[in-house]
Amino acid sequence: MSSGSPLPQPSQNVVVDTASLPASSTASVWDRISKWVSENKALVYTIAGVAVVVTSAGVVYYLSDSGRPGQSGATPPTEKKKSKNQRRKEKKKAEEEKKAKAASAQDEQTAKKPEEPSEEIPDVDEATVGQLDEETRKAYAAKLKAAGNKAYGSKDYNKAIELYGKAIICKPDPVFYSNRAACYNVLSEWEKVVEDTSAALAMDSEYVKALNRRAIAYEHLEKFSEALLDFTASCIIDGFSNEVSRVALERLLKKVAERKGQAILEAKGKKLPSPTFVSNYLQSFRPKGLPEGLDESIDLPEESGKAELRKGLLAMAKKTGDGYEEAAASFIKALELGDLGEFEGLALNLRATFTYLQGSAQDALADLNKSIELDPSLVQSYIKRASLHLELGNKDAAQDDFELAITHNKDDPDIYYHRAQLHFILGEFAEAAKDYQKSIDLDRTFIYSHIQLGVTQYKMGSVASAMATFRRSVKNFEDVPDVYNYYGELLLDQQNFSEAIEKFDKAVEMEKQSKPMGINVLPLINKALALFQWKHDFQEAENLCQKALIIDPECDIAVGTMAQLLLQQGKVSQALKYFERAAELARTEAEIVNAISYAEATRTQLEVQEKYPQLAARLQSMGAGFGGPPAL
Numbered sequence: 001m002s003s004g005s006p007l008p009q010p011s012q013n014v015v016v017d018t019a020s021l022p023a024s025s026t027a028s029v030w031d032r033i034s035k036w037v038s039e040n041k042a043l044v045y046t047i048a049g050v051a052v053v054v055t056s057a058g059v060v061y062y063l064s065d066s067g068r069p070g071q072s073g074a075t076p077p078t079e080k081k082k083s084k085n086q087r088r089k090e091k092k093k094a095e096e097e098k099k100a101k102a103a104s105a106q107d108e109q110t111a112k113k114p115e116e117p118s119e120e121i122p123d124v125d126e127a128t129v130g131q132l133d134e135e136t137r138k139a140y141a142a143k144l145k146a147a148g149n150k151a152y153g154s155k156d157y158n159k160a161i162e163l164y165g166k167a168i169i170c171k172p173d174p175v176f177y178s179n180r181a182a183c184y185n186v187l188s189e190w191e192k193v194v195e196d197t198s199a200a201l202a203m204d205s206e207y208v209k210a211l212n213r214r215a216i217a218y219e220h221l222e223k224f225s226e227a228l229l230d231f232t233a234s235c236i237i238d239g240f241s242n243e244v245s246r247v248a249l250e251r252l253l254k255k256v257a258e259r260k261g262q263a264i265l266e267a268k269g270k271k272l273p274s275p276t277f278v279s280n281y282l283q284s285f286r287p288k289g290l291p292e293g294l295d296e297s298i299d300l301p302e303e304s305g306k307a308e309l310r311k312g313l314l315a316m317a318k319k320t321g322d323g324y325e326e327a328a329a330s331f332i333k334a335l336e337l338g339d340l341g342e343f344e345g346l347a348l349n350l351r352a353t354f355t356y357l358q359g360s361a362q363d364a365l366a367d368l369n370k371s372i373e374l375d376p377s378l379v380q381s382y383i384k385r386a387s388l389h390l391e392l393g394n395k396d397a398a399q400d401d402f403e404l405a406i407t408h409n410k411d412d413p414d415i416y417y418h419r420a421q422l423h424f425i426l427g428e429f430a431e432a433a434k435d436y437q438k439s440i441d442l443d444r445t446f447i448y449s450h451i452q453l454g455v456t457q458y459k460m461g462s463v464a465s466a467m468a469t470f471r472r473s474v475k476n477f478e479d480v481p482d483v484y485n486y487y488g489e490l491l492l493d494q495q496n497f498s499e500a501i502e503k504f505d506k507a508v509e510m511e512k513q514s515k516p517m518g519i520n521v522l523p524l525i526n527k528a529l530a531l532f533q534w535k536h537d538f539q540e541a542e543n544l545c546q547k548a549l550i551i552d553p554e555c556d557i558a559v560g561t562m563a564q565l566l567l568q569q570g571k572v573s574q575a576l577k578y579f580e581r582a583a584e585l586a587r588t589e590a591e592i593v594n595a596i597s598y599a600e601a602t603r604t605q606l607e608v609q610e611k612y613p614q615l616a617a618r619l620q621s622m623g624a625g626f627g628g629p630p631a632l
Contacts, residue, residue, distance in 0.1 A: 141171035157183040174200035178210045193217035228604045236615045257596035270358045274554035275321040308334035328354040345375025359587040413442035481510035485523045497534035521548035572606045
């Protein structure tokens, strides 16, 4: 899910805004990275959006005449006793005649005035320049450059190219090459722009105008990696002071990412995200047993839609990666086999759930529409469709679906929990708190309503209330590992490191006991971040992330966190591999574009270090390199 996407994610049964919680396992990995980026200039400039398009106008001198038209003689006196209207007409006529005379006088003066002799332009070529001494060459070069500037200002670009070329013959100079490149830029001769700017940069490697002009040419030639490198170098030289350049580079990064992202999407096909992601998404709905008519005591024909539907529900309950894959396949097959009777709406709902998890929002929406048509009483379909509407940017449709759900079952606590999610994402925290409380009043056994209420109170600035909510939750749900994990996040945000780590450790141990085949890895990642912030212990933080990836190799949050940790230590090439892996794991096109943007910017940073070591050193000295620890 893209940064800011409103739909609760698999790792988002509790929607926690990363602006307040540094290691929120409930937000998109790209939300978390973006927050970290905003607090660490190394990534703000070399990853999040360093740079870009500078329009190359060259060195232009605008010449204009400042002479005024001659003044005409005195205005003829007006007659007495004329009407006011007559006087106005005569005055207007006199002014028009005055302007006409002035224009005529100016034209006559211009025609009679002899042309001022222009300064003689030196005529040199490769053969004759060798006969000139050094001082004469310099003088000729200056005159030719001035003449080239004048031709450029008059938009006589071919003449300017010729004059700059002669200036270069007299005295090779990076400015002359860059100015000639500006002419080629206007004429869209991109290969020649690259040739001339490269010549200028060979003489002055930190010539910003030349870097920007070459970057523009590279972009037109679709040599995007080269363009990114030049724009990044130019921004470092400018100290990242050019807002236009930074915004433009972000645009270029997005362009590159969108092209590569489309190829990744086409290649990957439909694939579920990590088990951690799927489990946490499914847990955002209260668990329900097998529907009456599908329970295991009933003998169903093996090759029937109902049997496949039951098989999928049982596989989903395993809460493992293989189980989720089996469930997704079973729901598809159940609908293909048909003969589902009253359960067809449920089957469509479940297929939509896994289709959404695979990143196909529109296909999921179509299934939910049909599910509601077949079974209007299935409240969960309205809730899921509301979330999809919100993800697709239709807030009003989302609100309407929650209202429809309430008309069918006003006492379903899931409605209020998920509507609270909508309010939370929109920043309507008071409304969110009311709906979370309503969900709790209807069903006090659902831990995530309590957790999210505490987080919402925290967001509203009621820290004491939030901590009290979590203390009560720990007391009432002492066997639920998630309550310790999210309680730890609040403690971590308050820099209560030792107690936060204690809560994360408790969550890890409880996960091991309750799920011996695999655990929710979020407490491991949160502990890694806590140790990093508290003790700057890179090695242990990396070890914990690696452990998380052994348990759940496709956990996007673990991959993104590893990339951050490695980049912060200056291990750029290793970080790049993790960003590329994040792109492979991304679920939607927006997520893929985000991941590739980070990967491409990281790759560019690596190239800057290799090609411009002095700029890498300057980046560090500006505090934008790999200095102190980030606020992860």
